[in-house]
Amino acid sequence: MLNIPLMSNNIVKEDIQCLIDFLSKSDRFTNGPVVRQFEQKWSEWLGVRHSLFVNSGSSANFMTMAGIAELYGRGEIIIPAITWSSDISSVIMAGHIPVFADVNLHNFAMSEEELLSKITEQTKAVFISHILGLNALTDKIIQTCKERNILLVEDVCESHGTKFKNEKAGSIGQISNFSFYYAHHMSTIEGGMICTNDEDFYQQMRMYRSHGMLRESSDEGYKQKIYREYPDLNPEFIFMVPGFNMRSTELNAVIGLNQLKRLDDNIRKRRENFELFCSLLDKKTYVTEFDLDGQSNYAFIVLLRENNTKIFERIIHMLTTEQVEFRRGTAGGGNQLRQPYIRKRFPEERPQNYVNAEKIHFFGLYIGNYPDLEKEKIVKLCELLNAI
Ligand SMILES: Cc1ncc(COP(=O)(O)O)c(C=O)c1O
Incomplete structure (x- = not known):
């Protein structure tokens, strides 16, 4: 019997030991300094300015599509027929219109020809999926999105480390999402990351992750402006967007930091x-x-x-x-x-x-x-x- 599981040994003894060490000396367990450190290291690894650790790749998708609706408005999102369900359900739940495109057989990603033919004046974003570690990007897709002012969003949930012309997938589109589910290239047991170089989108995502709360923003100037606009509100409880609670924990970040080394x-x-x-x-x-x-x-x-x-x-x-x-x-x-x-x-x-x-x-x-x-x-x- 060959006996090949889908995944084996993805959380190793060393990861568990790091967790035990952390638990024995810490008193803060949710979204805190270790999460911040993991985000920083991940940004360095990927080559982006900002990363935001969340509790799954799907959460990253839901937050991304909600954030696009809030910041840029609702519209058509071009999406492949082969992808994970949350890529499409996040589009639907945020009130966008999914526009489906067939895929290639050489990379299981959206066919360039079909994708381009589906672009209209209403196209808000192209949401590509790098499937099973195969690169989904082409020069033409990147170029067209840029020229037509269409957001390029990359789902890299099952393709950590995939490259397009020596650049890591997830560092090319304006926004990218990763999953650290158990079977993936690296795992935090459950987890996900939203990555971007866009300061406004990053600040939105910080708020979306924690109930839409203003205090999660790290933009002090923006916060002061809102405090002045809403003097009737307690600064600790100003809800700017219809947010979620998609936070992860310090424990998951401890595992992530150790996994990143491998x-x-x-x-x-x-x-x-x-x-x-x-x-x-x-x-x-x-x-x-x-x-x-x-x-x-x-x-x-x-x-x-x-x-x-x-x-x-x-x-x-x-x-x-x-x-x-x-x-x-x-x-x-x-x-x-x-x-x-x-x-x-x-x-x-x-x-x-x-x-x-x-x-x-x-x-x-x-x-x-x-x-x-x-x-x-x-x-x-x-x-x-x-x-x-
Ligand atoms: C392509 C793709 N996108 C999104 C997800 C969702 O990630 P998660 O399971 O962390 O919610 C997966 C899950 O495996 C995936 O393969």
Whole structure:
């Protein structure tokens, strides 16, 4: 039995020891100096001015879309058919209109052609997803967003360390979101980060994270101005925006700081594992020509070249027998347009029109890749997949 879980050993003994040391000497446990330190180190690692630690990647999405509505107004947000559900539900809940685009098979990200064809005068933002560690950006997407004054938002939740032309994904768009959920490139058990170089957006996010409270802003000039405008209010309790409580804790930040030390090494191992996997897989049966430039693989991608249900079922059977964990349809379970929350709201949308998302939905899956995964297991896994 091969026995490959989706993730193994992502919170290690050393992380736990750091937690024990912290707990034994500290008396502040929620959002405080360690969170600030983690945010600072993360900004340095990513190459951005500001980072804000929150309690999940989805929280980062919800806050981002709410913040865009507040600062820039509501509008159309172009979004891929293959992404995580909170990327789309955050758009809907903030009162924007999701405009869906099909994806490429070489990086599972929005097709440049489709994305560009969906831009209108109402387009507020393009919300790309870097899927499974494959870069989603192109020069044309970046250039067009800039020229047309459209916000470029990057979901890097499952792609920490992915690069576009030597720049880290998440440092290119105006806003980017990361997840530190257990299975990701690094983990704080649960957690997320919102990153930006935009001072106004950062200040908004600081308030959104804590109930919309003015006192969370670090812009003293702005705070003084508001105090003068609202003399009837207690300065400690001025609620500027309809906010959330998406704060994380010092404990999660302690784990994050320690995990960050291993991140680059883990990315290198994941990348090597994926390159080995792609090189061994039978190119006649499987799609292997992924855009590997700057990849930082999250999980191995199995995608049938031919849409053949019988072969796909044989793969599922083999993986189940070998106790290899997998997820069908890759990120978010495949074509989001098939999901009830979309069907109910957008009955005019035909999931079948998103041809590549449909292929990934029915003939694609992912298998765990993690730094400790033994090379012999990757070789054996490919032998079994090639023998199907
Ligand atoms: C692409 C993508 N976006 C967003 C999320 C949401 O992150 P979280 O699970 O931390 O809420 C995930 C989750 O794994 C994801 O893969």
